[in-house]
Amino acid sequence: MANSMILGRAASCLALLACLAAAPVCADGMVVVAHADSAIGALSREQVTHIFLGRMKRLPNGEPVTAVEVEPLRARFYPRLIGREVAEVNAYWARLQFSGRTQPPQRLASSSDALAAVLADRNLVAHLEADPGDPRVKVLLRLEP
Amino acid sequence: MIRSLAVRAALTGVLSLCGAAAQSADTGAASLTRWTLNGFGTLGAAYHDEADTRFRRSVDQRGGARAGHLELRNDSLLGVQVNGVLGAHWSVMAQAVTRQDVDRTWTPQLTWAFVKHVPNDWSEYRLGRMAVDIYLEGDSRHVGYAYTMVRPYADVYGRLTFDSFDGADATFLRDLGPGQLRFKLFGGRTRGDVYLNDAIYSLDLGRTFGATLDWVGPALSVKLSWGSVVTTRDRQNDPLRAGLLAFAPSLPNPAQALARAAEITNSNRISYLGLGVGWERGPLSLQVVGTDMSMTVYPGFEGWGLGATAAYRFGPWKPFLTYSRSIIDPVARALEVPAAHPFAPYWHLASDYTRHDQHTAGIGVRYDVAPNAALKLQLDRVDAKRSSSLLDDAGRRTDARAFTLFSASLDFVF
Numbered sequence: 001m002a003n004s005m006i007l008g009r010a011a012s013c014l015a016l017l018a019c020l021a022a023a024p025v026c027a028d029g030m031v032v033v034a035h036a037d038s039a040i041g042a043l044s045r046e047q048v049t050h051i052f053l054g055r056m057k058r059l060p061n062g063e064p065v066t067a068v069e070v071e072p073l074r075a076r077f078y079p080r081l082i083g084r085e086v087a088e089v090n091a092y093w094a095r096l097q098f099s100g101r102t103q104p105p106q107r108l109a110s111s112s113d114a115l116a117a118v119l120a121d122r123n124l125v126a127h128l129e130a131d132p133g134d135p136r137v138k139v140l141l142r143l144e145p
Numbered sequence: 146m147i148r149s150l151a152v153r154a155a156l157t158g159v160l161s162l163c164g165a166a167a168q169s170a171d172t173g174a175a176s177l178t179r180w181t182l183n184g185f186g187t188l189g190a191a192y193h194d195e196a197d198t199r200f201r202r203s204v205d206q207r208g209g210a211r212a213g214h215l216e217l218r219n220d221s222l223l224g225v226q227v228n229g230v231l232g233a234h235w236s237v238m239a240q241a242v243t244r245q246d247v248d249r250t251w252t253p254q255l256t257w258a259f260v261k262h263v264p265n266d267w268s269e270y271r272l273g274r275m276a277v278d279i280y281l282e283g284d285s286r287h288v289g290y291a292y293t294m295v296r297p298y299a300d301v302y303g304r305l306t307f308d309s310f311d312g313a314d315a316t317f318l319r320d321l322g323p324g325q326l327r328f329k330l331f332g333g334r335t336r337g338d339v340y341l342n343d344a345i346y347s348l349d350l351g352r353t354f355g356a357t358l359d360w361v362g363p364a365l366s367v368k369l370s371w372g373s374v375v376t377t378r379d380r381q382n383d384p385l386r387a388g389l390l391a392f393a394p395s396l397p398n399p400a401q402a403l404a405r406a407a408e409i410t411n412s413n414r415i416s417y418l419g420l421g422v423g424w425e426r427g428p429l430s431l432q433v434v435g436t437d438m439s440m441t442v443y444p445g446f447e448g449w450g451l452g453a454t455a456a457y458r459f460g461p462w463k464p465f466l467t468y469s470r471s472i473i474d475p476v477a478r479a480l481e482v483p484a485a486h487p488f489a490p491y492w493h494l495a496s497d498y499t500r501h502d503q504h505t506a507g508i509g510v511r512y513d514v515a516p517n518a519a520l521k522l523q524l525d526r527v528d529a530k531r532s533s534s535l536l537d538d539a540g541r542r543t544d545a546r547a548f549t550l551f552s553a554s555l556d557f558v559f
Contacts, residue, residue: 087463090516100240100261
């Protein structure tokens, strides 16, 4: 069981590295992805904003959805998604978290961790540096530079 | 004792749910349970040189920044939060804050402790200890990292007294246009204190209830709120009532004095009506909050407060301008008291103790030194015709004051 998890994670890392190395495969710009078999379809920028800011936990089609963040990418993701610095997003979450409303998304250490999390849970969406070109995930939104 | 029942119920709920969580862990559902420990803090400093004046962040503080002293106790605080997600529908949260309180001590206060149930996507219910949710950022006003300035408007937020309660709230949510609409009802036993005229005012038997309606969109957020604190029996003015009854025969109009004494037991409500509007788009942030306040608790007052901030972010720098004002006037209570009468000073003290007219204009900058820490510098010009937020060195409300207040803070979360 543990071996298969390690192999799966290693495969994800290799796929991501391959993607990052092979420019023609990867579209330029950050992406929001989900499991290829997820019932979550293409999302609008507004929907992704609501999901990542904790305002939307279920899509209009009834599908539950949860966001995970990639810590090293947050500083570039939020300016591109909502035009605001990550410091503003951190302050926003401090306001919600310490008034007991809701908790911020889980923060993962790397894109490969996020990819592994998405592959393990079909209700998760994550932001990545670029389209990983991995058939096991689908791109829900592209954030052009 | 009575007011702690809701907190006890909440803690009992927490223990029960912890037991349930432990049980679910045994049956393989442990992944649904997640505990987190977080916190926040502020190291703040304030300085001014106005003689015989103490600047307070809020009226529940006994101390304040005195002339010529670098005051570190006004804004500094530390908070710790434990949050437990216990499956898909239940969670618990407890939060304690240590800050200078009305007794000038730093005894940690349990500011939040609740059990939360989310049965579906459109409603949430909480039971326990919570903060009164009147202003745009009122329920997180101790979390310095969450807002732009060194402190929330002292002229507005600082007037909100009795700001927590032991009880319950229910929130209903729905999507509306590009944003989310939230309607919340709350109520319970009042908690909190006010320090004024060298005395502590508490409402041990008070009840707090209210409602908020807010809409949060991609850039615009609007909040309407109403709150009320009702005391079933106000004993704090018993000495004044006794004085009125005792001196009535010697006053020019005894019936008037007896009528005022009767009002002390009949009037018992503090009400707030608030409106907040925030606009955040790209680097620009604008915010306006306004409140209408009234207190029928004897001798009563009516007033309003307004605060506005404009800020613009350049990378880690966020310069801002801020302005706030509040005016409070006592409700007219007719009583003929000759100036030389021994009851005169007590009557005037009681009638005027809330009188207040103060405004503050400020400029400052927030610098995010790290992903979880912000350094803030702020310069305020405080101008009061009369103030019950400021205190003189004897701990009483002040007459006219005008001074420049220098403030700095390091706010952080972890």
